[in-house]
Amino acid sequence: MRSGRVAALGGLVLLAAGCTGPGVPGLGAPSIPPTNPAAAEFDPTPAPAAMPEPDDEAADAANDGEGQSFRTNPSAAPSPSGEPAAIPGRETGAPGATPLPTPGVTGDGPVRIPPPKLSDYTYVFPVQGCKVSYARKLLVLPKTTIWAKRGCRFVAPVDGTVHEVNTVDRWSPATDRGQDREGKFVSIIGVDGVRYLGGHLDSVARGIKPGMKVKAGQVLGRVGNSGNAAGQATNLYFAVSWEAPADYWWVRRGMVKPWNYLDAWYDGNRTYSPRREMLALRKRLGATPPCTVLCASKQQPVRSRPTPQPTTKPKPKRTKKPEEIILTPQQQ
Structure with a gap:
């Protein structure tokens, strides 16, 4: 059994001598890392300290395959630089370490795509x-x-x-005339x-x-x-x-839903125009359609007054003359 150990040591000596032979890159030349770290012949880990020699049977069992390095996870093999390779799903380096950015390399920013142009007109929101x-x-x-809020700017859309x-605000709750309900307007x-x-x-702006x-x-x-928003929260009737x-x-x-x-x-699509919808609705209803909703004003209550009668002077009543009673001496 010891002969097998001697043979293995002899093979190592022959291999080292071959590496230093002429014309072969060896110990005297810069080392070239293997293309497949898992196929390396030697484990770079330093040999452990000398242990008490076991018996012959145990030594033979321990030396089966001696001189080779087996790695069950190729991704954990040492890298050519000698640092441990990264393990998928786990951070490398010291715990909590933040990787340094690569100089001169920046990521692409978000790309802003303008909305499609839907008309030849440009609009703005009417309250600014x-x-x-x-x-x-x-x-x-x-x-x-x-x-x-009160005082916010109403602008041309x-x-x-x-x-x-x-x-001039002409609206009155007593009359509630339809043409006055929007109060001051432009x-x-x-x-x-x-x-x-x-x-x-x-x-109204000056x-x-x-x-x-x-x-x-x-x-x-x-x-x-x-207008008829009196007493309510401030708002723009649009x-x-x-x-x-x-x-x-x-x-x-108002005729078109706005x-x-x-x-x-x-939201920023400033070319979306109500022109097409307006034209279609005007064609269907006519340019001057009749009023159908909230058309009448409040009717003022009429107080009834007695009809005056012509005045005539009453005719004076005729009084009868008192009867004259004539007494004669015979009736006394």
């Missing part, structure tokens, strides 16, 4: 500089109440021309041919008059609660329609 909220459903009329301006006819109205204003040109985002007034004579005030107060367009302008 304030936090807003609004309903996205039909509430009696096809309009939207945009809730905002698109380039256009001022159509109507009302600087309407414009946009370059897209659509009419936009902002009502319940606290005030210099805003019918016929003047305005640009998208130009201030037209300030948010308030005039309506979309088409141009019609002032007598058809029910067209001005919330889908408000959503788009608020």
Whole structure:
């Protein structure tokens, strides 16, 4: 059995001598790491300290395969640099260590893709500089109440021309006339041919008059609660329609549902236009359709008064003359 150990040691000596032979890269030349670390012939781990020699049978069993290194996990094999290789799913280095960034290498930032162009017109949200909220459903009329603080800027949603301006709040709960319910308001006819109205204003911007040109985002007034919004939270009455004579005030107060367009302008798709929907609705209903919702004003109660009767002087009553009683001496 000892002969086998001697043979193994002899093989090691022959192998070392062959590595230093002429023409063969060996100990005298720079070492080249193997292409497959798992196939390396020697384990670089230093040999353990000398132990008491076991008996011959135990030594033979321990020396079967001596000189080879077996690794059950190839990913844990030493790297050519001598550092332990990374194990999948586990961090390398000292616990809590933060890997250093690679110099000159940066990741790609997020790519911003502009929304598709849906029309030739550019719009802005009609309330600027304030936090807003609004309903996205039909509430009696096809309009939207945009809730905002008093004094927030009401701006032109698109380039256009001022159509109507009302600087006086004529609404009264006693009459509730339909043409007065929006209180102070400004309407414009946009370059897209659509009419936009902002009502319940606290005030109209100085210099805003019918016929003047305005640009998208130009201030037209300030948010308030005039008209039939009196006593309620401040808001902007926003309506979309088409141009019609002032007598058809029910067209001005809203015909096209506006919330889908408000959503788009608020979220950044500033080319989503209500023009197509407006034209289709006007063609179907006519330019001056009859009023069908909230049309009548409050009727004033009429106090009944008695019908005056012609006055005539009463005729004086004739009184009968008292009868004369004549007494004669015979009747005494």
